[in-house]
Amino acid sequence: MKTTGNTIFIPGATSGIGFGLALRLHEAGNRVIVGGRRVELLEQIASDHPGMETIRIDTADAADVSSACADVQKRFPETNVLIAMAGIMRSEDLSDAGFLDTAVAEVETNILGPLRLVAAFAEFLAAQPDAVIMTVSSGLAFTPMAGTPTYSATKAAIHSFSDSLRLQLADKGVGVLELVPPAVQTDLMPGQAEADWAMPLDDFLDEVMSLLPSATREILVDRVKPLRFSAQEGNYDDLMAALAQQAG
Incomplete structure (x- = not known):
């Protein structure tokens, strides 16, 4: 993906x-168009960062x-890049039927x-040069x-969908990249920042920007690779147990 001269729409880019x-x-x-639900945040972004565009959207x-x-x-x-960023992450207790409301919200978003x-x-993007x-x-x-x-499952679904999308759009001139973050210091979960x-x-952003020019498939910072390749490396169960202990 070229890293300059694009017009980029990023829904879900008001934080993190x-x-x-x-x-x-x-x-x-x-040229970056930031999308989000909260008008006050969009107005603040436009004020603080001249040249950045904003649009209200609830995905x-x-x-x-x-x-x-x-x-x-x-x-x-001239928009030629779409970055589908919006997402939510919630803890769930699957032994309590009340988890379903949380799960539905995560699937929706x-x-x-x-x-x-x-x-x-x-x-629309199929008609644009350098589309991604x-x-x-x-x-x-x-x-x-x-x-x-449910969060983990929704992201597995996005990975699978991205692979299929890449193949289907290959002859349309639209590249498909999958950004695969590790845990990053943001407010996605309480205390994570x-x-x-x-x-x-x-x-994280430094490494992503360095990887973008040569990216054709997945964007993998070094820190996410143990999670990405745990099944191939034979330590899937150990990492799952470690993650469960970390969350606890």
Whole structure:
């Protein structure tokens, strides 16, 4: 993926990895459109970072995605990169039937949200030069954390979907990249922003930006590789147990 001269739409970029990546891409010479649900955050981003564009979008709302994506394509017809960043992560106790409400919300945001975005943009991007769709899975797609079972499963679904999407769009001129983060110091989960078991955000972004120019499939920082390749390396069960102990 080229790292400058793009017009990039990033739904779910008002905080955390999404916001950090939006800033890095903006600084690298791209036009960046930040999407999010909270108007006050979007207004603050636009005020603090001249040149960055914003649009309100709720990826858990199908009608809102359709409307917002049509607006992006009308206002920014040169958009050639979509980064489907929005996601939520919650702890669940599967022995309590109450987990289902949490699971439904995660599936709505983490799976249906990206699918809606792809549906809205795939045909549009096929007409653009240097077009790329970037999905966001997780190291937990490959080695799940028992305390966040639905989150891990949704990210496994995104990984599988990304592989199929890449093949289907190969002859359309649209590249498909999958960003696979480890735990990063953000507010995704309570206490994670200060946790020593999470990768510092700036370190993660530095490595991602260095990998982007040569990326053609998965974007893997070194810290996520033990999770990504645990099955191949024969320590899947040990890592799952370690993750469960960490969460506890």
